[in-house]
Amino acid sequence: MLSILGIFSFVMGSNKERKSFLYFGYGSNMLEERIHIKNPSARYIGNGTLSNYKFGFEKTVCMADDVGAVATIRPGSEHDVVKGCVWEIDADQVANLNRQEIQYKAIYVDIQMEDGSTLTCRTYEINREVQPDTKPHPFYQRICVEGAKQHHLPDWYIKFLESFEHSDQPRQAGYYEELVPVLEKLDKEREGGL
Numbered sequence: 001m002l003s004i005l006g007i008f009s010f011v012m013g014s015n016k017e018r019k020s021f022l023y024f025g026y027g028s029n030m031l032e033e034r035i036h037i038k039n040p041s042a043r044y045i046g047n048g049t050l051s052n053y054k055f056g057f058e059k060t061v062c063m064a065d066d067v068g069a070v071a072t073i074r075p076g077s078e079h080d081v082v083k084g085c086v087w088e089i090d091a092d093q094v095a096n097l098n099r100q101e102i103q104y105k106a107i108y109v110d111i112q113m114e115d116g117s118t119l120t121c122r123t124y125e126i127n128r129e130v131q132p133d134t135k136p137h138p139f140y141q142r143i144c145v146e147g148a149k150q151h152h153l154p155d156w157y158i159k160f161l162e163s164f165e166h167s168d169q170p171r172q173a174g175y176y177e178e179l180v181p182v183l184e185k186l187d188k189e190r191e192g193g194l
Helices: 032-038 091-100 138-150 155-162 177-192
Strands: 020-025 043-051 053-058 070-075 081-090 104-113 118-126
Touching: 020 043, 020 091, 032 091, 032 138, 032 177, 043 118, 053 081, 070 118, 081 091, 081 104, 138 155, 138 177
Parallel strands: 020 118
Antiparallel strands: 020 081, 043 081, 043 104, 053 070, 104 118
């Protein structure tokens, strides 16, 4: 297990080349194209499991009405798990991630990797007052699901992500605009059987 201090120097190979940290993405940041918008140095390490936490969607009181609930984690029971992706990100981009996760607080968690190893990773959970609305925007929910598919998370977990009831809000101009072509390309590939 890596110590919290070791997180900022973990690099595949020599850590003299750059300083970095490990990040566990469990929502929209599972999708490679999404995480690269604000964190272009993110390098996929592998899939992992966070035990004793549960996944859900929540909406803070300061979020606009036309924005749906967003992914978060909460402490759960010994039977709860959250699946996601571990990324290595250059340390000079931690401020980018903090700005992206402005509604969240950073925490450090132990992630069980598929090879049996354990990595201590930075992740985020909502730390503001939340509304009773737990419905994600359908476009946001799809980004989460596509990230899970892209990294071959288990089928049962993908179905779990798809099972959440979503809002009926239309996607507003500018809302994840960078990802519209990514999802359109995925749709065309699936229609054409590519």
